[in-house]
Amino acid sequence: MSTIKSISILGATGSVGASTVDLVRRNPDRFAIKALTANSNVNALAALAREFSAEVAVIADETLYSDLKEALAGTAVTALCGTEGLIAAAEVSCDLVMAAIVGAAGLRPTLAAVRQGKTIALANKECLVCAGELFMQEAEKSGARILPVDSEHNAIYQVFDFERATTVEKIILTASGGPFWQKRTDCLKNVTPAEAVAHPNWDMGQKISVDSATMMNKGLEVIEAFHLFPVQKDQIEVVIHPQSVIHSMVQYNDGSVLAQLGSPDMRTPIAYALAWPDRIDAPVPSLSLPELAQLTFAEPDLEKFECLKLAMDALHEGGSAPLALNAANEVAVEAFLKEKIGFMDISSVVKATLDKIDMKAPHSLSNVFEQDQEARLIAQNLLTQLAA
Numbered sequence: 001m002s003t004i005k006s007i008s009i010l011g012a013t014g015s016v017g018a019s020t021v022d023l024v025r026r027n028p029d030r031f032a033i034k035a036l037t038a039n040s041n042v043n044a045l046a047a048l049a050r051e052f053s054a055e056v057a058v059i060a061d062e063t064l065y066s067d068l069k070e071a072l073a074g075t076a077v078t079a080l081c082g083t084e085g086l087i088a089a090a091e092v093s094c095d096l097v098m099a100a101i102v103g104a105a106g107l108r109p110t111l112a113a114v115r116q117g118k119t120i121a122l123a124n125k126e127c128l129v130c131a132g133e134l135f136m137q138e139a140e141k142s143g144a145r146i147l148p149v150d151s152e153h154n155a156i157y158q159v160f161d162f163e164r165a166t167t168v169e170k171i172i173l174t175a176s177g178g179p180f181w182q183k184r185t186d187c188l189k190n191v192t193p194a195e196a197v198a199h200p201n202w203d204m205g206q207k208i209s210v211d212s213a214t215m216m217n218k219g220l221e222v223i224e225a226f227h228l229f230p231v232q233k234d235q236i237e238v239v240i241h242p243q244s245v246i247h248s249m250v251q252y253n254d255g256s257v258l259a260q261l262g263s264p265d266m267r268t269p270i271a272y273a274l275a276w277p278d279r280i281d282a283p284v285p286s287l288s289l290p291e292l293a294q295l296t297f298a299e300p301d302l303e304k305f306e307c308l309k310l311a312m313d314a315l316h317e318g319g320s321a322p323l324a325l326n327a328a329n330e331v332a333v334e335a336f337l338k339e340k341i342g343f344m345d346i347s348s349v350v351k352a353t354l355d356k357i358d359m360k361a362p363h364s365l366s367n368v369f370e371q372d373q374e375a376r377l378i379a380q381n382l383l384t385q386l387a388a
């Protein structure tokens with residue numbers, strides 16, 4: 001029997017994708033890549049497909065399809081494009097799908113893999129934020145195993161006693177606080193995209209880096225945690241931990257608090273998900289507690305980081321609130337990165353969008369996308385008003 005795990009990487013050219021590829025490259029006797037996808041980065045995608053002799057390479061942007069075919073000329077790699085192509089990459093026969101597309105765009109292909117009962121290494125938190133109930137119901141129906149890649153959820157997964165879930169009092173998500181947690185609120189108005197994406201501990205894609213700076217990322221993670229673990233909404237707590245060494249904790253009824261620690265390098269949770277239930281070497285600096293000397297903690301400031309509060313409120317509100325929160329945030333972060341709005345406008349756009357939407361829970365996947373589009377339109381209109 002072959003011991004090589006075959007993998008499809010959705011979002012192979014991104015930050016999580018690159019770390020996944022790095023681990024595969026270092027472990028050629030354990031992993032092989034079957035399929036790879038990107039949005040627009042044809043050259044990087046084609047180079048990876050050639051390097052790993054992938055069966056399928058998919059470019060989401062259909063206008064770049066001929067470029068991809070040209071870049072793969074003379075190889076046996078099948079080039080595909082668009083949403084159908086992404087779904088084909090998710091459905092390719094393989095042992096594990098790494099879901100690392102950024103944003104709600106990751107939902108359709110990841111759900112396609114879930115419906116086939118595959119093992120999913122889930123980095124794309126937006127799947128659970130936008131369609132958590134539907135997604136987990138489908139996973140239950142098909143028997144798909146979801147292995148969380150987000151470092152906090154991966155930490156919780158490693159220390160959560162699923163057999164005795166009722167003994168869990170709470171889960172504690174740690175947050176670095178991003179680059180601005182100690183800045184005064186009045187200094188945040190004029191921060192630039194370059195300052196916002198300069199995360200003190202983690203090297204990540206642009207969108208999630210801005211989300212870390214606004215702390216929306218932690219809010220999205222609270223929603224993600226609610227869907228991944230059998231806990232109630234009020235059993236999820238957030239604590240600032242600027243060193244990003246404790247990746248999260250689970251507190252039990254006897255007072256024990258179990259934590260997973262490690263250097264802040266995504267290759268640890270990715271290695272865990274790729275090798276599960278085994279473990280493999282990961283090229284991360286080992287943790288030296290004496291060198292660290294101190295691990296510190298603080299309460300998050302929900303007035304300064306309104307995005308975190310909006311996300312926690314959206315989880316409690318339920319219905320379409322988490323989905324609309326995510327859609328408005330994606331629109332606002334993109335506008336901020338293009339310097340069309342200021343940093344503090346991100347939370348204003350999200351809040352104003354949430355004030356305008358109908359909170360009815362989506363009843364189907366197509367309804368998720370309808371509501372997502374509706375929220376995006378509202379957020380776009382708000383941006384136009386802000387610019388006027």
Ligand code: NDP
Binds near residue numbers: 011103
């Ligand atoms: P990046 O922006 O670095 O990469 C995103 C990937 O998705 C790229 O391959 C990109 O292709 C592709 N992509 C972008 N838009 C689309 C689209 N519309 N359709 C299809 N593919 C698309 O993101 P990250 O790697 O930082 O994050 C990926 C996911 O993982 C996010 O959900 C994030 O929240 C989560 N995550 C990330 C962590 C990190 O450390 N980066 C940590 C924990 C979770 P192209 O290169 O062509 O643009």
